[in-house]
Amino acid sequence: QVQLLESGGGWVQPGGSLRVSCVVSGTIVSLGDMAWYRQAPGNEREWVATIPKYGSAGYADFVKGRFTISREDAKNTVYMQMDTMKPEDTAVYYCNVVDWNAIYWGQGIQVTVSA
Numbered sequence: 001q002v003q004l005l006e007s008g009g010g011w012v013q014p015g016g017s018l019r020v021s022c023v024v025s026g027t028i029v030s031l032g033d034m035a036w037y038r039q040a041p042g043n044e045r046e047w048v049a050t051i052p053k054y055g056s057a058g059y060a061d062f063v064k065g066r067f068t069i070s071r072e073d074a075k076n077t078v079y080m081q082m083d084t085m086k087p088e089d090t091a092v093y094y095c096n097v098v099d100w101n102a103i104y105w106g107q108g109i110q111v112t113v114s115a
Helices: none
Strands: 002-007 010-012 018-026 031-039 046-051 067-072 077-082 091-099 102-105 109-113
Touching: 002 091, 002 102, 018 031, 018 091, 018 109, 031 067, 031 077, 046 067, 046 077, 077 091
Parallel strands: 010 109
Antiparallel strands: 002 018, 018 077, 031 046, 031 091, 067 077, 091 102, 091 109
């Protein structure tokens, strides 16, 4: 069984920064892609960014240039640095990882951007 624990969310003013983290624990076979999704009230869950085990990260257009995803495999952790944040970035952010041939989701963490 694999567990994901997100941290680092909270409140920030427009233009500010936050970093969210997700630690993967349990019986891990081989971590592959690690990603972040988000869901705002009344909206569908949407993809934000993915970082593969090897290769370049990919970003949704609405965060490109403002958010940076990274991973630290020795700690089974994925991060997302969020800069120049906007009110429309307000959402619950979910960690998503692929372990061998299974996909796991975190519980989600609230991020609020407001003045």
